[in-house]
Amino acid sequence: MEAERRKRLEDTTRWEPAEVERRVFDAWLEGCYFHPPATGTPEENYSIVIPPPNVTGELHMGHALNGTIQDALIRLNRMRGRNTLWVLGTDHAGIGTQAVVERELRAEGASRKELGREAFVERVWEWKRKYGSQIVEQYKRLGASCDYERERFTLDEGYVRAVYRVFVALYEKGLVYRDNYMVNWDPGTHSAISDLEVENREVTDTLYEIEYEVEGSDGTLTIATVRPETMLADTAVAVNPNDDRHRGLVGKHAVLPLVGRRLEIIADEHVDPEFGTGALKITPGHDPADFEIGRTHGLEEISAIGEDGRMTEAAGERFAGLTAAEAREAVVTELREQGLIRSEEPYIHSVPYSYRSGERIEPLISLQWFCRMNELARPAIEVVERDRVRITPEQHKRVYLEWMRNIRPWCISRQLWWGHTMPVWYGLGGEIVVAESEEEAAARAHELGLDPDSLERESDVLDTWFSSALWPFATLGWPDDDPLLRAFYPTDVLLTARDILFLWVARMVMMGLEFVGEVPFDDVYVHSVIQAPDGRRMSKSLGTGIDPLDEIEVHGADALRFGLLAMSSTQDVRYSAAKVQQGRDLANKMWNASRLVLLNVPEGTTPAARPTLIEDRWILSRLQRAIEAVTKGLDEYDFAHAALDFYAFFWSELCDWYLEIVKPRLYDGEPVAENLLHVFEQVLALAHPVMPFVTEEIWSYVPSHEDGPPVVVAPFPAPDPDLVDPDAEREIEAAISLTRSLRRWRDLVGIAAGSVLPARLVDGKAPHELVARLARLEFDKSDAEALATIGPVEILASGEIDADRARSRVSERRDQLRAEVSRAEGKLANEGFVAKAPQEVVDAERAKLEAYRAELEELG
């Protein structure tokens, strides 16, 4: 080792991540380890596409966990020698990005409208060029080994081509169509949004009961509503066909108060006779349920509320121009004056809100573009049923299938400016021309006998999720016959939290099957959502967010990665700062344990498994089991166990025991250095997928690695069954357990930690020689009084020992043993147990009983 590096190793008694991480990461980039060639087949290669973060995004804990899991898998498979690609990129995120830039404009006293569409879109691009790579840089801080040379963006030229190709194909297949249909109108963004972008909130409204006159009768009909203003657009009243109370009314007409319109009284199964009076006002223009009923019965659809959230002419001149809320008040006031309100009650129910703007959804009928989903869903259901796509944990499989089987048309047009402008043109007579480019559209118009110059392009853009659905193949070069696509599609696994299972994952499966003819990934692993430590949602606006970059700054990326994996699970978890701290402590421990080894092995030592003594056989055996456990955890997506099993092996077995046991040999130059280096080399490689930085840094100090390949491309350890050694395990574990008993006794009796006690061996029994050193005993043949017998060891009276205290400790132990003996005896006296329990369980119980009796015997 160079003197300078040796000095650094000697002087650095703490793992200092900040100093090392950037340097190590740059070296990885320089080595091009993250940039695989487009060769080989998807079966032999390993690939993952990152869930593209919004281009406006900043790395949050969700990204950090999601990214850490992917990176651990990517690094594992890269080390296994597979040609490994992790696709990185960002999503243009229509509404979100548009909102960010609009906010910027507002701060300048300008507005989107003033600027005009073209200039605004250019402004967003400017923003993207300036800030769009922020989150990508943040993934680097995490240590993410993505292919940064192949970064993609959903509005890349090639990506846009993929989007248009898909849109046109779906249109030609009749799956994409334009229709006047009930949509979720978001008054906040002035756009339609899809069902999945709606969240239901419990709110308290007033439930009004309103009386309607029935034509040709003295009776009245009472209906209940929380939205009296929508009555202005009512076109019927419905009752349940089996409701005896109203049977006679079906076919008659009610008169709509304030308006005077005649409303047919119809019968429909959807009406719940139990609710209210069993009569339902039908507003096909402003209620999704009523819309369905209206279409079934061929009712007139009146739009009384416009897209601006104000009442239209159709609402009548008294109300036109009012906001919906004002109209409600006006309607209620008039009804009250006319004595038509029977009751007003507070009413708690769930109401749709825009996930994006947070405003209450206004259901209305609008001319939008839709995508029919059931045909696309069919094969996507099948691949999951057949486990061609495996969803882990399995409960999500049912949820996925359930949703897919009841899938509804998807509203894909958005009234925004930022996004993929729909490849649709309209002729003067309303003719629709759909084509991948303007030139093609013109040609098609020509064929149809339309004047190409008169074509007007659709101004709506596509739902952002429409383009995200193509992510796994559009990023790999589709629709071209790209070598990347041939080498890496289908990808191996998709990592996500469950919130975008429908919004994104299901749609990728459908699109992948439809356009590439193959699933986009073999596995879907649904991981935790990380909550704030108090169990609330982690969010900036609530002030509950914890910034992963701050954690990296303070504790290092390895610490955060370890912590996140250790706290991760298949269900939601609370963020645990303690787990990150545990990761930091582990990195520090790895650094320092390595210093012990690296600074004390002779120059030029080569790592090699060389079991000289039984403790060497023991640690090699334990290492094989640790490799097995960690590998299993990573392969089975059980990351918490992978991380924590590694921790337990490294800290409790390797550091606490093996290093303490071999220290004298290491200092004295007795043979152990090769074996120690071997164990460390394996450990570094084993931990690398989880803690890449500290392992890479230490690796560079291991003799024989100085000019060799870095650990990022070192072979991942495989357990060697020949090194598993149950005898050595038994023997060393017995020595450890005896040492601990002796230490416990010393501590209880109050003996100074440093003092060496005289002891004697019980005849015929020899504990492992290590015990004397580890428990600080000195054996002699004196015939002094034995104060205690612990296993095969008698501790002799000496000036340092308080004999009374020692005796009371002995008697405590005796009580403990008696309790154990009677527990075991009772169990073995139970005939049912002896007869029915498996033989090895019974034998084990007998052996324990024997051991307890023997120790009790020894204590006298």
Added chain:
RNA sequence: GGGCGCGUAGCUCAGUGGGAGAGCGCUCGCUUCACACGCGAGAGGUCGCUGGUUCGAAACCAGCCGCGCCCACCA
């Protein structure tokens, strides 16, 4: 309304049929020549409640109580 999940040490969580575990916190003792981000030792739990299955239940089954999430057009 339907579905899923959770309730284990003070806290955050493992454990899914054979003697209750980890990390943090707490107590006691240590400047032991890798590490005080450390070392050694320890205290702390009727495993939400009730019943059942079993020789044996934290685990399996049923019911109840409490909490969370997803889906759903009862106004």
